[in-house]
Amino acid sequence: MPMQNYGIDIWGDQNFVIKEDRVHVNYKSSPSLLEITQQIRQSGLRGPLILRFPHLIGKQINTLYKTFNAALKENDYTGKFRAVFPLKVNQFPEAVNAIIDHGGPHSYGLEAGSKAELIIAMAKTPKGSPITVNGFKDTEMITLGFMAAHMGHDITLTIEGIGELESIIDVASSCNLKVPNIGIRIRLKSSGSGAWAKSGGMDAKFGLTTTELLEAIALLREHELLQHFSMIHFHIGSQMEDIAPLKKALREAGNIYAELKKMGAEGLRAINIGGGLAVEYSQHLSTRLKNYHLGEFASSVAFLLKEVMDAKGVAQPDIFTESGRYIVASHAVLIAPVLELFSHDYQEKSLKLKETNPPLIQELRTLNEQVTPKNCIEYMHDALDHMESVLTLFELGYIDLEDRSNAEILVHLIIKKSLYLFRGKPTPELERLQGRMQERYLINSSIFQSMPDYWGLGQHFPVMPLDRLDKPAIRSASLWDITCDSDGEVAFNPEAPLYLHDVNLDEEEYYLGFFNIGAYQETLGMQHNLFKHPSECTIMLNNEGYEIENFIESENLLTILSDLGYNDSQILIQLKNNLAQAHFSTEEEKSDTLQQLELYLYQNGYLRTTN
Numbered sequence: 001m002p003m004q005n006y007g008i009d010i011w012g013d014q015n016f017v018i019k020e021d022r023v024h025v026n027y028k029s030s031p032s033l034l035e036i037t038q039q040i041r042q043s044g045l046r047g048p049l050i051l052r053f054p055h056l057i058g059k060q061i062n063t064l065y066k067t068f069n070a071a072l073k074e075n076d077y078t079g080k081f082r083a084v085f086p087l088k089v090n091q092f093p094e095a096v097n098a099i100i101d102h103g104g105p106h107s108y109g110l111e112a113g114s115k116a117e118l119i120i121a122m123a124k125t126p127k128g129s130p131i132t133v134n135g136f137k138d139t140e141m142i143t144l145g146f147m148a149a150h151m152g153h154d155i156t157l158t159i160e161g162i163g164e165l166e167s168i169i170d171v172a173s174s175c176n177l178k179v180p181n182i183g184i185r186i187r188l189k190s191s192g193s194g195a196w197a198k199s200g201g202m203d204a205k206f207g208l209t210t211t212e213l214l215e216a217i218a219l220l221r222e223h224e225l226l227q228h229f230s231m232i233h234f235h236i237g238s239q240m241e242d243i244a245p246l247k248k249a250l251r252e253a254g255n256i257y258a259e260l261k262k263m264g265a266e267g268l269r270a271i272n273i274g275g276g277l278a279v280e281y282s283q284h285l286s287t288r289l290k291n292y293h294l295g296e297f298a299s300s301v302a303f304l305l306k307e308v309m310d311a312k313g314v315a316q317p318d319i320f321t322e323s324g325r326y327i328v329a330s331h332a333v334l335i336a337p338v339l340e341l342f343s344h345d346y347q348e349k350s351l352k353l354k355e356t357n358p359p360l361i362q363e364l365r366t367l368n369e370q371v372t373p374k375n376c377i378e379y380m381h382d383a384l385d386h387m388e389s390v391l392t393l394f395e396l397g398y399i400d401l402e403d404r405s406n407a408e409i410l411v412h413l414i415i416k417k418s419l420y421l422f423r424g425k426p427t428p429e430l431e432r433l434q435g436r437m438q439e440r441y442l443i444n445s446s447i448f449q450s451m452p453d454y455w456g457l458g459q460h461f462p463v464m465p466l467d468r469l470d471k472p473a474i475r476s477a478s479l480w481d482i483t484c485d486s487d488g489e490v491a492f493n494p495e496a497p498l499y500l501h502d503v504n505l506d507e508e509e510y511y512l513g514f515f516n517i518g519a520y521q522e523t524l525g526m527q528h529n530l531f532k533h534p535s536e537c538t539i540m541l542n543n544e545g546y547e548i549e550n551f552i553e554s555e556n557l558l559t560i561l562s563d564l565g566y567n568d569s570q571i572l573i574q575l576k577n578n579l580a581q582a583h584f585s586t587e588e589e590k591s592d593t594l595q596q597l598e599l600y601l602y603q604n605g606y607l608r609t610t611n
Ligand SMILES: *Cc1c(COP(=O)(O)O)cnc(C)c1O
Pocket: 086, 088, 089, 134, 235, 237, 238, 239, 274, 275, 276, 277, 322, 323, 324, 325, 326
């Protein structure tokens, strides 16, 4: 069935709305994505484009704090709610700056999982906002953590194993820097659900077992560092679609916390419940992913932790979260121009009819001219039947290639018209035909670069055209990217079908928007075929209109090669010399061509000509 709103009410979270024929940003002046795109392309930019909307990051941060604080209040919870953004989810400066700007009033902090991320956190986190450090750490990284504490940061180094604790002890005894807070990641019996569940559970890559935990406490006590042990941490996995595993994990972690308090861990005051808040990516009700809302999530956390602490007579800890996907997924939209529809040839104008055509072709022409809502099913059956006969005649040598091509075009046209006339009330047969008559849309972008989780995990991202939303979309669509790799395809999925418009790209433009791509995709993206991070810009909306800020074009060809270790200036000279030595009829032609070559080398690596 042609879906007109592309499930925007399922995945859109009111961030985008359809007005008349276009999708608009649902904020302040509410411009359409198409008008923003066209304005940016006026400068001559071609290729895919990432639009960032910082106000959506602000919305997520505010909602997170508001919902958690309300849940704490409702449950008379005495600990505080605190949160950090895990940098691995999006380290791009424009995303991080928006996080810092909007997070400031809440003292929202940053989480780092590597040295480079730790440096970002140390430079960007305002004093008073927390920094947490997870992942494997060497002595240098631990020392950086001590430096951050010495600078006055509220930093917690979460240890993933006893070895790291030993390094902390060494650094503490060998330097006079301030000792940071120490967190311990605990290995829970309960694990998460979904494709990312490997982060939790007894066989998880991270965290200390109960035995190691006891050993850690003994070591901390022995080296007089126990007062710095302030947090226990767990993370049961990303894109947690079911809330049940979290509840189990909270009970288990809550009891561990209470026991540690009773054992004399005086500095201990926080439970870090990791990330994992899910984002809805589905465009169809039947494939919806999440089974909870943030409100339920926050209430469960407050209620369960309070219950456990009350039962054990322990004060309620502060609650830290590290949800990243939830914060940034919605802020980025990838706009990909459609370059080509592969069955474009099946058009009326491609017909090459002869003066006299075989009778079957004549009949197909009549069917095509006279198809109506009433007769379309019957005519379609006739057309399919005629097609069989045409193919038989061709094999027997009675008709030629031109006749066969005409027949194919006519049958396609008749089926397309029938699908259009019958839209909204498709029969199973029509749906089957529609599935078989897929149109392949070639998009000017790389799935490997811009949606690597589609390639690696089959993660679907909501997609819709930016305009024509008042017109029926009847072509069952598969999307092909411009890499030379057959995996660079979003295939048509009958369980969650995508229908797009029939467009004539010789005369009009057609853009697809891919939504919720702001989490993980940008740095996970691969440079397959040397397609690099797309051009990007930040859109700041106000009541009158919007500003386009921080426009960064995708890397030009010479820079791409230089990044890879080639000597780009040498390549430039070499190509120019080779061309200069070639034969040209005039000096002018030669210098024009040389100029053209240089121009090309300074353009970005995506396709330009068609769109
Ligand atoms: C990746 C990660 C997160 C973020 O998970 P999301 O699913 O993006 O919320 C939080 N904490 C830790 C330790 C992580 O490794």
